[in-house]
Each structure stands twice: as C-alpha cells, then as structure tokens.
Amino acid sequence: MSKVRIYTLARDLGVDNNKMLEILDGLGVSYKSVSSTIEEDTVELIKQILEEEAAAGTAAPADSAPVQASAPQAAPTQPETQAASAPQPQAAATATAEREPVAASAPAAPSAPELPHRAPVVTIMGHVDHGKTSLLDYIRKTKVAAKEAGGITQHVGAFEARTSKGKVVFIDTPGHEAFTTIRARGANVADIAIIVIAADDSLMPQTREAIAHAQAAKVPMIVAINKIDLPQADPERVKTDLTQLNLVPEEYGGDLIVVPVSARTGEGVEDLLEYISLTAELEDLRADPKGEFSGVIIESRVDRQAGVLATVMVQEGTLRVGDFLVVGENYGKIKAMTDSNGGRIKEAGPSTPVQVLGFSEAPASGEKVFSAKNEHAARELIAQRVSDRRDAEAARTQRRRTLEEMMGPIGETRTVNLILRADTQGSLEAIQGILAKKETEDVKLNVLLSGIGSPTEGDVLLASTADATILCFSVTASGGVKKVADTKGIEIKTFRIIYELIDEVDRLIKGNLEPVFEERYLGRAEVRMVIRHPKSGNIAGSYVTDGLLRRNARAKVTRGRQVVYEGTIVGLKRFKDDVREVQTGYECGINLDWNDVTEGDIIEASEMVEVTQA
Numbered sequence: 279m280s281k282v283r284i285y286t287l288a289r290d291l292g293v294d295n296n297k298m299l300e301i302l303d304g305l306g307v308s309y310k311s312v313s314s315t316i317e318e319d320t321v322e323l324i325k326q327i328l329e330e331e332a333a334a335g336t337a338a339p340a341d342s343a344p345v346q347a348s349a350p351q352a353a354p355t356q357p358e359t360q361a362a363s364a365p366q367p368q369a370a371a372t373a374t375a376e377r378e379p380v381a382a383s384a385p386a387a388p389s390a391p392e393l394p395h396r397a398p399v400v401t402i403m404g405h406v407d408h409g410k411t412s413l414l415d416y417i418r419k420t421k422v423a424a425k426e427a428g429g430i431t432q433h434v435g436a437f438e439a440r441t442s443k444g445k446v447v448f449i450d451t452p453g454h455e456a457f458t459t460i461r462a463r464g465a466n467v468a469d470i471a472i473i474v475i476a477a478d479d480s481l482m483p484q485t486r487e488a489i490a491h492a493q494a495a496k497v498p499m500i501v502a503i504n505k506i507d508l509p510q511a512d513p514e515r516v517k518t519d520l521t522q523l524n525l526v527p528e529e530y531g532g533d534l535i536v537v538p539v540s541a542r543t544g545e546g547v548e549d550l551l552e553y554i555s556l557t558a559e560l561e562d563l564r565a566d567p568k569g570e571f572s573g574v575i576i577e578s579r580v581d582r583q584a585g586v587l588a589t590v591m592v593q594e595g596t597l598r599v600g601d602f603l604v605v606g607e608n609y610g611k612i613k614a615m616t617d618s619n620g621g622r623i624k625e626a627g628p629s630t631p632v633q634v635l636g637f638s639e640a641p642a643s644g645e646k647v648f649s650a651k652n653e654h655a656a657r658e659l660i661a662q663r664v665s666d667r668r669d670a671e672a673a674r675t676q677r678r679r680t681l682e683e684m685m686g687p688i689g690e691t692r693t694v695n696l697i698l699r700a701d702t703q704g705s706l707e708a709i710q711g712i713l714a715k716k717e718t719e720d721v722k723l724n725v726l727l728s729g730i731g732s733p734t735e736g737d738v739l740l741a742s743t744a745d746a747t748i749l750c751f752s753v754t755a756s757g758g759v760k761k762v763a764d765t766k767g768i769e770i771k772t773f774r775i776i777y778e779l780i781d782e783v784d785r786l787i788k789g790n791l792e793p794v795f796e797e798r799y800l801g802r803a804e805v806r807m808v809i810r811h812p813k814s815g816n817i818a819g820s821y822v823t824d825g826l827l828r829r830n831a832r833a834k835v836t837r838g839r840q841v842v843y844e845g846t847i848v849g850l851k852r853f854k855d856d857v858r859e860v861q862t863g864y865e866c867g868i869n870l871d872w873n874d875v876t877e878g879d880i881i882e883a884s885e886m887v888e889v890t891q892a
C-alpha cells in the first residue's frame with residue numbers, strides 16, 4: 279500500500295489542511311507537518327469521516343467537490359491580496375471563515391475579525407556556485423509577470439512571484455548579506471529560508487553557515503537539492519549528510535522539507551513553490567493593511583539622476599506616495615514609488631517590496647522604517663528618538679555605576695556566543711569537549727558554528743548578527759575577512775595552543791562589561807541671524823568657529839555666560855541642502871528642538887561616545 283502526503287490528500291478531497299490535521303488528531307495519528315505521509319488505511323478512514331460529515335451537512339464547503347471525489351482537484355485559489363494558500367493554518371482555524379471562501383472546516387461563527395494573510399518573504403542561501411542565482415532567475419523568468427512596455431528593469435533587491443497558491447516574495451540580494459545585515463539591526467524580514475545544496479557537491483562550508491543563519495533567526499528552512507539534472511547528482515547523499523547536522527528529511531522520519539530541483543530544467547521548482555506556500559500557511563503569516571505602517575529597508579543606493587533610491591519591504595499597514603518616513607534619526611517624504619517590476623505605484627500593502635524616492639541620505643539595509651503624519655511629526659519623532667537614546671545611554675552608565683558601587687561586579691545568566699574555526703576535525707572536537715565542561719549556571723556557551731578552515735566573511739556576518747566572537751585554532755583569517763571584521767567591530771582571535779584559546783573563553787565567560795559612554799566635544803558655532811521658517815521653526819543662521827557641527831549631536835546654547843538651553847541639533851543645512859556635518863569656517867543653518875535661539879548665542883555641539891574599558 280502506498281503512502282499519501284497529508285496536503286496532497288487534503289487538496290484531492292477539497293478540504294483544507296487544517297481540517298485534515300484535526301481529523302488526524304481525532305484519530306490519534308501522529309504527524310510532523312502537512313507534508314508528512316499517512317498510510318492508505320488512514321486515508322480510507324478520513325474519507326469515511328468526511329463522507330459522514332457531508333451527509334450530516336456539517337463539513338462540505340459550498341463550492342467543493344464531493345468528498346469521495348477521486349480525481350485530484352486543483353488547490354483552491356485565493357484573492358489577489360491574499361498571499362498564503364487558501365487552506366487554513368491550524369492555529370487560526372477558528373476565526374477565519376469569513377476570509378476564506380473555501381475554508382471547508384472553519385467553524386461557522388468567527389469569534390473576532392482576523393487579519394488578512396500576507397505573502398511569505400523568502401530568502402535563498404547556500405554555498406557558492408550551488409545555484410542560488412540560477413534558481414532565482416528561473417523563478418523570476420517563469421513566475422514574474424512580463425513587464426509593461428517601456429518599464430525599466432531595476433535591481434531593487436526583491437521581486438514578487440505569482441504562483442498557483444498566491445504571491446511569494448523573494449529577496450534577491452545575496453542571501454547571507456540580506457539575511458545577516460538585516461538581522462544585525464534587529465529586523466527579521468525573511469519568513470522562510472531556502473537552503474540550496476548542489477546534488478553533486480552536497481554540504482559545503484557555506485551551506486552549514488546558511489543553516490546556522492536560518493537556525494539563529496528561527497526561520498523555517500526548506501532544503502532545495504539543486505542540479506538534479508546532472509548525471510553525477512546524488513540527492514540521497516545530500517539527505518544523509520543533512521542528518522549528520524541533526525536535520526532529518528521527512529522521508530527519513532524527520533521534519534525537514536527537502537525538494538529536489540533543477541534550476542536548469544525547472545524540474546521540481548513548482549514543488550518548491552508549493553512547499554513554500556505550505557510552510558507559509560503553517561506559519562500563519564498575517565498583517566493589517568489598514569494598520570500603522572512599518573517596514574524594513576532591504577537595500578538602498580544613490581542614483582546620480584534620481585537621488586536616493588531605497589527598497590522598503592512593507593511589513594504592516596500601507597505605504598502611500600506623499601507619506602513621511604522615519605528611518606533611525608532621519609526622515610524623508612515619498613516623492614515616487616515603484617514596484618519590483620519597475621511600474622509606478624501609489625500605494626503598497628504588506629509583503630510588498632517597493633522602491634521609494636524621497637530620502638536625502640541612503641538608509642542602511644535592515645533599518646526599520648516607520649511613517650509620520652507630517653514633517654512636523656517626523657521631526658518630533660526623531661527628536662524623541664535622539665533624546666531616548668541619550669537617556670538610555672546615560673541610564674546605562676548610571677545604572678552600572680550605582681550597582682557596582684553597591685554590590686561590586688554583578689553576576690547574571692549570560693550566553694557567550696562563539697564561532698569556532700580550526701585546522702582539523704580533531705582539534706575542533708577537542709576544543710568543544712573542553713568548552714562543554716566550562717558551562718555554568720550563570721554562563722552558557724553557545725557555539726553557533728564550528729568549521730574546519732579559515733574564518734569566512736559569512737562567519738563575520740553571523741558573528742555580527744548574533745553578537746559572537748570568532749575563535750580560530752591554527753587557522754587565520756585572510757586580509758579581506760579581517761577588514762570586514764574590523765568594519766563590523768567583530769573580534770577574530772587566533773591561537774596556536776588550545777589552552778590559550780580556552781583562556782580566552784574564560785575571559786569571555788568572566789564577562790564583557792556593559793559599555794560606558796562619555797561626552798565628547800565636537801565644535802561650536804556663533805548664531806549670526808535667526809530665520810523664521812513656517813515648517814521647521816526657527817533656524818539659526820550660524821558660522822562654525824571651531825571644530826565641527828553634526829546633525830543629531832547634543833547642543834548646548836549659551837547666551838553671555840549663561841547656558842540657556844540643552845537639546846539636540848535636529849537639522850543642519852548648507853544653503854538649501856540637508857547635510858550631516860559642517861566644518862569650521864563655514865556658514866550653516868542650525869535647527870534645534872527649541873525655538874528661542876537668538877542672534878549672538880553660541881551653540882556648542884558634543885556627542886556621546888563609547889569608551890573602551892581597561
């Protein structure tokens with residue numbers, strides 16, 4: 279007797295996956311996910327149950343085929359705006375009937391209005407040359423609607439694919455970068471990670487890294503075994519190798535979805551898309567298009583003609599041309615918006631990547647984006663953020679001082695994240711063996727990744743995302759990797775003697791003290807005239823007499839000998855342009871979060887900098 283996958287059966291019988299899982303629960307049949315397989319006997323039982331329910335008039339959806347229909351029925355489609363496939367995810371089964379015309383199993387009375395589904399956002403990662411780009415290209419070529427004539431193809435870092443189960447958004451900036459730089463800023467943009475593994479090469483160092491990234495982000499993974507068209511392809515070896523990382527494919531009894539594909543012939547790509555939709559369905563991804571807008575910067579660049587172009591992934595709410603956006607301590611007004619196909623659009627809802635024109639400076643990828651009602655509100659929000667940041671810095675410094683004064687250095691449960699690199703498997707095992715004995719109740723040692731060979735740029739990115747230290751034994755980092763580590767402030771430490779490495783771990787266990795900030799003088803300017811501005815308030819037309827002035831710096835205003843105000847430089851202009859800083863000998867317009875500045879005042883700028891502790 280043959281086995282059947284749960285979701286295939288659900289589709290063939292015209293009921294949703296959640297209903298199927300409910301029935302299986304009722305029968306006491308265990309499963310891992312809707313892509314688990316069940317026995318033929320169980321299939322018969324399910325058919326019987328559905329027939330009985332249909333006869334009693336409780337289950338059959340108005341538009342579904344009779345439950346005993348043997349011909350496969352196409353998966354129900356869904357409205358354009360809905361992303362995930364129509365069948366109901368388990369967790370939300372009780373309250374979505376009104377949104378799901380085909381939700382056979384949803385109970386009649388929804389308890390509360392549910393948010394609409396949104397499309398899954400997918401990132402593709404894997405070892406170099408395993409076919410990430412080819413797979414994305416194949417999907418883009420076959421699944422992205424042809425552009426309108428005259429549209430200009432622009433790389434925006436993401437694209438939307440239409441599948442039989444709805445929209446899927448692919449992030450097509452290099453997987454690791456997109457994933458790690460975005461996550462490093464605390465934003466999670468990907469819902470699902472596809473790990474591409476070439477069938478002729480199996481697991482390689484970057485495959486392990488990619489897996490570690492997805493695991494660290496707690497994002498569900500789907501493995502695409504690529505290049506199955508090659509004669510030397512050995513998908514079974516890939517599956518066996520995966521089990522060594524404790525990732526057990528479904529057919530081996532685990533819950534890892536593994537899909538064989540060929541980016542060259544397209545074989546298996548439909549299945550992959552189907553699994554993405556299934557995973558999305560189980561993740562129950564929802565967002566409110568009517569809610570407050572929030573999004574994440576995917577990438578940005580400066581175009582010589584157009585200016586700053588930023589790709590924003592809308593996560594909540596709807597983005598509209600004319601909206602004011604706040605990113606970090608900057609803001610911009612959307613002058614124009616294009617979709618990932620290059621077409622002009624006026625608004626964009628959740629899970630839509632859009633390219634936005636309107637920032638004066640390129641925001642960094644991974645920064646969170648919020649909207650403000652108007653320019654005034656945007657400025658206020660920024661001033662608030664600057665002040666919150668300062669308060670937090672000050673409070674942190676104060677808290678540490680007070681606590682240490684009272685009780686001396688304080689212990690707490692901490693996790694020390696490590697990435698280990700060594701010359702041989704034997705050394706790695708030896709190090710890990712010693713580390714395992716070092717864990718205490720207070721300190722947990724978390725080895726995110728351990729590998730043979732020199733540390734890679736991927737290690738550095740993972741370290742910056744997860745706040746980890748990279749420890750190398752008998753291997754060293756290349757100049758390029760060191761440079762990336764320097765720019766990201768990641769420490770790569772190399773040792774030739776294991777016990778020196780262990781000493782370093784001891785040092786890390788003892789604790790990294792919280793950072794201490796101190797105020798550093800930047801420069802001063804003399805106010806020469808005050809310009810009244812209808813929107814921005816009073817602008818102090820000033821001349822920088824010493825050092826430099828920087829936007830968002832602290833500002834101290836003195837009049838004669840008296841300090842009359844302490845606040846923030848919220849805006850800095852040279853002529854009509856917003857600038858980040860102005861040097862000695864230049865004139866500028868200073869906008870403070872205060873309106874009473876007068877001619878003759880001296881504005882002194884300073885900023886808080888972290889001081890390294892001995």
Ligand SMILES: Nc1nc2c(ncn2[C@@H]2O[C@H](COP(=O)(O)OP(=O)(O)OP(=O)(O)O)[C@@H](O)[C@H]2O)c(=O)[nH]1
Binds near residue numbers: 406
């Ligand atoms: N036979 C075969 N070759 C493939 C397949 N997918 C990719 N390739 C080839 O493998 C090579 C690498 O593919 P890419 O798509 O550039 O791989 P990648 O993972 O994006 O590589 P990087 O961007 O360098 O990390 C190219 O020569 C592709 O033509 C496939 O399914 N079958």
